[in-house]
Amino acid sequence: xxxxxxxxxxxxxxxxxxxxxxxAVDNLSLKIYSGEILGLVGESGAGKSMTGxxxxxLIDPPLFISSxxxxxxxxxxxxxxxxxxxxxxxxxxxxxxxxxxxLRRIGDQLVETIITHFDVSKTQAFERAKSxxxxxxxxxxxxxxxxxxFSGGMRQRVVIALALAxxxxxxxxxxxxTALDVSVQAQILDLLxxxxxxxxxxxxxxxxxxxxxxxxxxxxxxxxxxxxxEIGKTVDVLKDPxxxxxxxxxxxxxxxxxxxxxxxxxxxxGAMPDLDNIPxxxxxxxxxxxxxxxxxxxQPPLFxxxxxxxxxxx
Amino acid sequence: xxxVIANQLTRHYDLSDPWIIRxxxxxxxxxxxxxxxxxxxxxKGEAYALVGESGSGKSTIAKMVSGLLKxxxxxxxxxxxxxxxxxxxxxxxxxxxxxxxxxxxxxxxxLNPRWKIGNIxxxxxxxxxxxxxxxxxxxxxxxxLDQVGxxxxxxxxYPHEFSGGQRxxxxxxxxxxxxxxxxxxxxxxSALDVSVQAQVLNLLxDLxxxxxxxxxxxxxxxxxxxxMANKIGVLKDGKLVEEADSAELFANPKHEYTKxxxxxxxxxxxxxxxxxxS
Amino acid sequence: xxRFMQSDFFYHFRNTPVAMIxxxxxxxxxxxxxxxxxxAPYNPFDPASLNLMNGFTPPMQANDxxxxxxxxxxxxxxxxxxxxxxxxxRISLFVGxxxxxxxxxxxxxxxxxxxxxxGWFDVLIMRFADIQMTFPSILVAMLIYxxxxxxxxxxxxxxxxxxxxxxxxGLSEWVPxxxxxxxxTLVEKEKEYIIAAKMIGxxxxxxxxxxxxxxxxxxxxxxxxxxxxxxxxxxATLSFLGVGVPTTKPSLGTLIRIGQDFLFSGEWWILLFxxxxxxxxxLSINLFGDWLRDTLNxxxx
Numbered sequence: 046x047x048x049x050x051x052x053x054x055x056x057x058x059x060x061x062x063x064x065x066x067x068x069a070v071d072n073l074s075l076k077i078y079s080g081e082i083l084g085l086v087g088e089s090g091a092g093k094s095m096t097g098x099x100x101x102x103l104i105d106p107p108l109f110i111s112s113x114x115x116x117x118x119x120x121x122x123x124x125x126x127x128x129x130x131x132x133x134x135x136x137x138x139x140x141x142x143x144x145x146x147x148l149r150r151i152g153d154q155l156v157e158t159i160i161t162h163f164d165v166s167k168t169q170a171f172e173r174a175k176s177x178x179x180x181x182x183x184x185x186x187x188x189x190x191x192x193x194x195f196s197g198g199m200r201q202r203v204v205i206a207l208a209l210a211x212x213x214x215x216x217x218x219x220x221x222x223t224a225l226d227v228s229v230q231a232q233i234l235d236l237l238x239x240x241x242x243x244x245x246x247x248x249x250x251x252x253x254x255x256x257x258x259x260x261x262x263x264x265x266x267x268x269x270x271x272x273x274x275e276i277g278k279t280v281d282v283l284k285d286p287x288x289x290x291x292x293x294x295x296x297x298x299x300x301x302x303x304x305x306x307x308x309x310x311x312x313x314x315g316a317m318p319d320l321d322n323i324p325x326x327x328x329x330x331x332x333x334x335x336x337x338x339x340x341x342x343x344q345p346p347l348f349x350x351x352x353x354x355x356x357x358x359x
Numbered sequence: 360x361x362x363v364i365a366n367q368l369t370r371h372y373d374l375s376d377p378w379i380i381r382x383x384x385x386x387x388x389x390x391x392x393x394x395x396x397x398x399x400x401x402x403k404g405e406a407y408a409l410v411g412e413s414g415s416g417k418s419t420i421a422k423m424v425s426g427l428l429k430x431x432x433x434x435x436x437x438x439x440x441x442x443x444x445x446x447x448x449x450x451x452x453x454x455x456x457x458x459x460x461x462x463x464x465x466x467x468x469x470l471n472p473r474w475k476i477g478n479i480x481x482x483x484x485x486x487x488x489x490x491x492x493x494x495x496x497x498x499x500x501x502x503x504l505d506q507v508g509x510x511x512x513x514x515x516x517y518p519h520e521f522s523g524g525q526r527x528x529x530x531x532x533x534x535x536x537x538x539x540x541x542x543x544x545x546x547x548x549s550a551l552d553v554s555v556q557a558q559v560l561n562l563l564x565d566l567x568x569x570x571x572x573x574x575x576x577x578x579x580x581x582x583x584x585x586x587m588a589n590k591i592g593v594l595k596d597g598k599l600v601e602e603a604d605s606a607e608l609f610a611n612p613k614h615e616y617t618k619x620x621x622x623x624x625x626x627x628x629x630x631x632x633x634x635x636x637s
Numbered sequence: 638x639x640r641f642m643q644s645d646f647f648y649h650f651r652n653t654p655v656a657m658i659x660x661x662x663x664x665x666x667x668x669x670x671x672x673x674x675x676x677a678p679y680n681p682f683d684p685a686s687l688n689l690m691n692g693f694t695p696p697m698q699a700n701d702x703x704x705x706x707x708x709x710x711x712x713x714x715x716x717x718x719x720x721x722x723x724x725x726x727r728i729s730l731f732v733g734x735x736x737x738x739x740x741x742x743x744x745x746x747x748x749x750x751x752x753x754x755x756g757w758f759d760v761l762i763m764r765f766a767d768i769q770m771t772f773p774s775i776l777v778a779m780l781i782y783x784x785x786x787x788x789x790x791x792x793x794x795x796x797x798x799x800x801x802x803x804x805x806x807g808l809s810e811w812v813p814x815x816x817x818x819x820x821x822t823l824v825e826k827e828k829e830y831i832i833a834a835k836m837i838g839x840x841x842x843x844x845x846x847x848x849x850x851x852x853x854x855x856x857x858x859x860x861x862x863x864x865x866x867x868x869x870x871x872x873a874t875l876s877f878l879g880v881g882v883p884t885t886k887p888s889l890g891t892l893i894r895i896g897q898d899f900l901f902s903g904e905w906w907i908l909l910f911x912x913x914x915x916x917x918x919x920l921s922i923n924l925f926g927d928w929l930r931d932t933l934n935x936x937x938x
Binding site for chain 2: 835836839848
């Protein structure tokens with residue numbers, strides 16, 4: 046078993062609201078290996094974007110990392126991320142419109158990034174930029190075009206090229222396809238899969254869409270109320286979910302199926318609690334059919350490296 | 360005769376520069392055809408879905424069917440009445456409005472943030488003069504809230520006190536308040552989380568059965584449409600490229616675009632197959 | 638009330654000294670003006686109570702002729718400065734409030750119409766606003782004042798003085814309201830709850846007043862606060878220039894004008910006290926308005 050590229054060790058991100066300290070991410074532990082695509086899935090407020098931000102060192106007050114460590118390539122980075130961010134770990138966000146500077150040609154933005162991270166001449170950087178564009182599926186002759194001349198999907202490809210420019214070991218993609226049309230979405234996800242395979246780049250794919258998880262990721266981590274509910278190989282977690290929340294999520298996701306019109310979707314009662322309302326014990330217990338007294342009192346740890354549920358104890 | 364008939368619906372947008380600029384730059388007129396001779400029909404009690412990507416014209420069609428936008432060409436007939444016909448006077452148009460209501464995509468922008476939700480739901484009842492007596496009005500609002508899974512105590516609360524899913528329920532209650540026959544659902548769950556989406560979609564299904572509603576469902580999400588609609592029309596660049604019963608469409612897509620959409624849609628079904636759940 | 642005390646807004650208020658002090662200052666001044674008839678030792682507007690021999694008495698010193706002592710001294714006509722300031726504040730505040738009210742109602746209405754109805758309404762209203770804004774508002778106020786005075790029959794001029802003053806200041810300050818409301822209206826009218834209102838069959842006016850208006854009012858409060866300070870200063874300026882309130886009922890501006898004449902002959906108090914009052918009033922309103930704008934800004938939440 047190789048060493049993990051990135052390890053998140055008991056990370057907690059807290060929010061100071063007047064007199065209360067609320068936890069947006071609670072005691073989260075994760076490992077990511079080179080060449081794999083790890084999905085971070087959860088509903089709004091589950092803490093997935095917050096985890097991505099913590100890795101990148103983008104947590105600003107009133108939020109702060111209250112405990113835990115983030116270890117990248119053997120070194121601790123949670124206290125000083127400036128050198129790593131943008132070079133060894135890069136990111137892709139949801140909205141390509143705001144990720145690119147509309148006043149600069151895409152070639153210029155790429156060249157600038159390359160020169161910042163590598164000691165090459167401008168001409169060499171230019172050539173590299175062209176090959177990057179080709180790798181993401183953009184015609185290299187468009188290197189001098191402005192972002193607004195590209196469609197949404199093409200722009201996201203440019204953003205991916207920019208993220209690849211520093212030759213990162215890890216890319217954090219936060220809802221990279223949510224704002225895109227379905228057909229384009231499929232192309233971008235295929236591109237990400239190709240990059241992980243060919244370059245060995247690790248990708249953390251943050252999304253709320255179980256379908257995207259199913260089609261793209263190797264492993265998946267399910268988050269609920271800032272805590273890890275379940276983690277494992279995607280095929281295992283989706284086919285045979287162990288945590289009741291994962292079971293509920295999978296069952297309530299609509300699927301394209303001739304039979305689905307006749308059935309009602311499974312629905313998990315209630316809603317994920319607000320940060321200031323997280324119950325004692327397992328945060329999911331008020332909505333869980335299987336909750337017992339222990340679930341209401343004590344937070345379950347991760348059993349068998351798979352599911353944080355007292356019922357998974359055996 | 361079908362309940363809703365859209366016949367050769369067309370909508371142009373004139374995006375041209377002002378005349379004088381065109382003369383100076385020698386540019387032709389720039390007309391965008393958002394909807395290009397689209398025809399479809401919906402039977403009473405049916406759930407018809409229009410699926411397409413951005414730029415397909417589905418939202419524009421929704422606006423035309425609801426009467427908010429006049430088509431550049433073509434017509435909409437609801438129960439035999441031409442929505443844009445010249446015969447309609449103010450009162451008749453008002454009544455027509457009552458029969459069609461809409462549920463919108465954004466839970467945040469679809470409710471007036473400064474109004475109590477009791478008043479939001481009451482407004483259509485007052486506007487269409489459905490109930491005159493104040494006590495009866497309050498009773499009706501409580502009834503509607505109950506039907507969508509909220510409580511009577513919520514009448515004096517403001518929208519920001521509710522979650523996204525609850526706000527969509529309030530929107531549905533408002534739509535039901537007019538006692539409509541047709542509800543146009545424009546991406547009603549796109550902004551919601553998966554588990555909340557399931558609740559709202561199930562609610563819509565229940566309401567359709569209970570009140571014999573006719574739905575026009577607009578979405579880009581084939582999986583959601585699969586759950587809700589029995590007939591589907593596929594739109595591409597303003598044209599209706601394929602139309603079929605949903606089972607047929609998924610089993611035997613005919614048009615290239617439909618096939619592409621089906622293969623591209625991220626589908627949890629690659630791992631999870633539905634079991635018959637009663 | 639309890640909910641307000643526990644709200645975030647009140648929390649910020651308690652934690653910002655500037656906000657609390659400025660609020661306290663202008664509340665004191667307003668209360669002093671409201672209760673002027675109780676607090677003031679003399680009534681400066683009653684010509685019968687004046688004694689010219691009391692003129693030019695320095696503060697807290699016995700008058701050479703009558704032996705009376707005045708807290709802030711007297712002006713050239715023997716009026717107790719302290720009382721005059723209190724009564725003058727009444728006029729200043731009254732004109733300020735009414736002018737702002739006029740500007741607000743006019744500006745909000747025009748902003749709503751321009752934003753919601755668009756088209757030619759928008760063009761006409763906004764271009765007119767642009768033209769008006771190229772002139773300093775004092776100039777606009779003087780222009781309207783002059784025209785109004787010219788139009789009115791001579792016997793009414795005196796009585797209508799204050800009304801004309803209010804109208805001229807009010808009409809010169811409507812534009813910021815209109816522009817802000819128009820901007821917010823443009824944003825709100827695209828939102829789906831407006832579409833829902835159309836689907837319920839409401840007409841344009843019903844939608845504008847019932848649905849859009851409540852949602853575009855929050856910046857209006859801040860603008861009103863700042864415009865209030867501007868209106869008070871505008872009134873003082875106009876009175877200073879001699880085109881404001883009549884001299885028998887002096888406002889702060891009039892007092893400053895009078896005081897200016899006597900500053901270098903040694904009667905410094907006639908200028909100083911009204912000026913400090915005006916400064917305190919305008920500054921506290923401005924500071925509070927600034928704080929209000931920053932606190933209510935949803936982007937900073």
